[in-house]
Amino acid sequence: ALGRRSVRQTFRRPQLFAPILVFPTLLLAIQTGGAGSAVDLEGFPQVNGFLDFMLAGAMVQSCLLAGNSGGIALAVDLEMGFTDRLFAAPISRFAIVAGRLAGTAAFGAVTAVWFLAIRLIFAATIERGVPGTLLMIALVALSATAFGGIGAAVALYTGRASVVQGLFPLVFVVLFLSDAF
Numbered sequence: 448a449l450g451r452r453s454v455r456q457t458f459r460r461p462q463l464f465a466p467i468l469v470f471p472t473l474l475l476a477i478q479t480g481g482a483g484s485a486v487d488l489e490g491f492p493q494v495n496g497f498l499d500f501m502l503a504g505a506m507v508q509s510c511l512l513a514g515n516s517g518g519i520a521l522a523v524d525l526e527m528g529f530t531d532r533l534f535a536a537p538i539s540r541f542a543i544v545a546g547r548l549a550g551t552a553a554f555g556a557v558t559a560v561w562f563l564a565i566r567l568i569f570a571a572t573i574e575r576g577v578p579g580t581l582l583m584i585a586l587v588a589l590s591a592t593a594f595g596g597i598g599a600a601v602a603l604y605t606g607r608a609s610v611v612q613g614l615f616p617l618v619f620v621v622l623f624l625s626d627a628f
Contacts, residue, residue, distance in 0.1 A: 449533075449546020454553050456520060467512045467554060468561055475505040475565070498571040502562055506583070509558040510590040511618050515611065517551035517591075518598015522608035544603070548595050555591025559584040594618075 457464050475498075483497040494500045521544070524530045533543050563580060566573070573579045602611050 449543060450549030450553065453517070453520065453547050453550025457516070457550065457554065464516070464554070467509055467516060467558055470512065471505045471508040471558075472561075472565070474508065475501055475562075495572045496570075498566070498569055502566055502571060506559060506562050506587050507590065508622055509562070510555055510587055511594050511622055512615075513551055513554045513558060513591040514594025514596070514598050515615050515618060516598075517547055517554070517595040518600075518602045518611040518614070519608050520550075521547045521599050522602035522606065522611045525602060525606045526608060544599050547599060548592050551595035552588045552592040555588040556584055558591070559587035 479498050479501050485491060486494055486497050486500070492500065521530075524547075530543060534540065563573075563583065565571075573583070575582070598611050598614065601614060602608075605611070
């Protein structure tokens with residue numbers, strides 16, 4: 448029930464959901480269009496197109512944003528006193544946080560399907576076919592849950608949405624310094 452609430456709440460607030468899809472999609476389009484000829488460089492990994500190469504990075508970026516957004520939503524619940532009412536109810540604290548993380552996992556799966564649809568539209572390939580596609584959806588959902596756990600931990604520790612939101616620049620820098628791209 449808390450997971451469903453999390454999903455409904457996020458769909459009601461486009462400012463929480465839109466960046467999870469729009470920003471990584473725009474960045475994917477810009478990077479693929481601007482650096483698409485990089486696949487012709489000597490030593491570049493063998494791929495069918497640059498979109499094949501960049502799709503994983505866009506999915507990771509979307510996972511990070513979904514996790515951060517889930518942490519912000521949990522912090523807003525803390526600030527508004529919603530979680531205090533839940534803590535007073537006979538519900539385990541783990542279930543309260545797990546419900547929010549279930550919503551984050553659902554959005555991770557939605558973003559995976561979104562990027563896989565882009566893959567289909569622009570004829571990018573997945574070597575492992577349907578099993579590889581299902582594995583990607585599962586891994587993106589699990590990654591979003593893991594990043595959501597970090598956001599939830601910060602939200603529970605601070606109780607402030609602004610602090611969780613302040614993680615975004617740090618997370619974004621870590622993404623670009625990692626080998627995700």
